[in-house]
Amino acid sequence: MKELAGKVSIVTGAGRMRGIGRAAAVRLAELGSHVVVTGTGRDPKTFPDDERKANWKDIESTAEQIRAHGVKALTLVVDVTDQTQVENMISDTISEFGRVDILINNAAAPIGADRVPIIEVEPDVFQRVIDIKIRGTYLCTQAFLKANLKQNTGGKIVNISSTAGKRGVPNTFAYNAANFAIVGMTQSAAKELGSNNINVNCVCPGATETARMDELQKRGQMDLIAEQTPIGRNGTDEEVGHLIAHLCTEATSWITGQSININGGTVVEH
16 A cells, blocks of 8 residues: 555645646655645746647646546645635545645745845735745645644645745845745744644755746756756756655654755755
């Protein structure tokens, strides 16, 4: 029997073909979990070229990859900043599967107008970055717990931060704020929920070859980061996804409250 057989996972922000959310969702399926995948309902006109060529269908295509492993998938369009939509996400999960065991808080704002000097960051841009990452993690975690605690079966929460949650760099004022917050929220939740047999951890990826990083690739920054990385390359969504899923297994049941770097050695601060 697969290790996560019978478990039910929710992964937010899992609609991109090259994405950490998709990779984590598929790996959880490989381990036997049914998976709920959420996305924002992206307009296909905005898809990158490789997704268009592959006839990618956002969260529906992720769901197809999940079902290929013999488990069930549920796709939901969810704005994680909207409390009603988040609560409906949980109720739809319970209606479909009868339980919820694992939550992966992966949703984040795309790289864009926030990556500028502080004096150029517009208030609504700053707020959007904060809302999706911090408010989204808060709402999803709260709604998940209301259902999971009733089960009294324990659970796993993995929050996705970044190396930007460990080290500040120029022109990422909002992004640093959001990701440092996730590290602190992880520690708080782990201290609070340990007695309920719920592990809460955080994964902090460095430069990962995903669609999210295409903007940095256009600027030539991804190649520069790879050159400066001790291992000599950037990461893949599969590598990060496997770590996320591993933190949902019993092998890591004594790990909680940790924010784990996966970045090829660029950032080693804990």
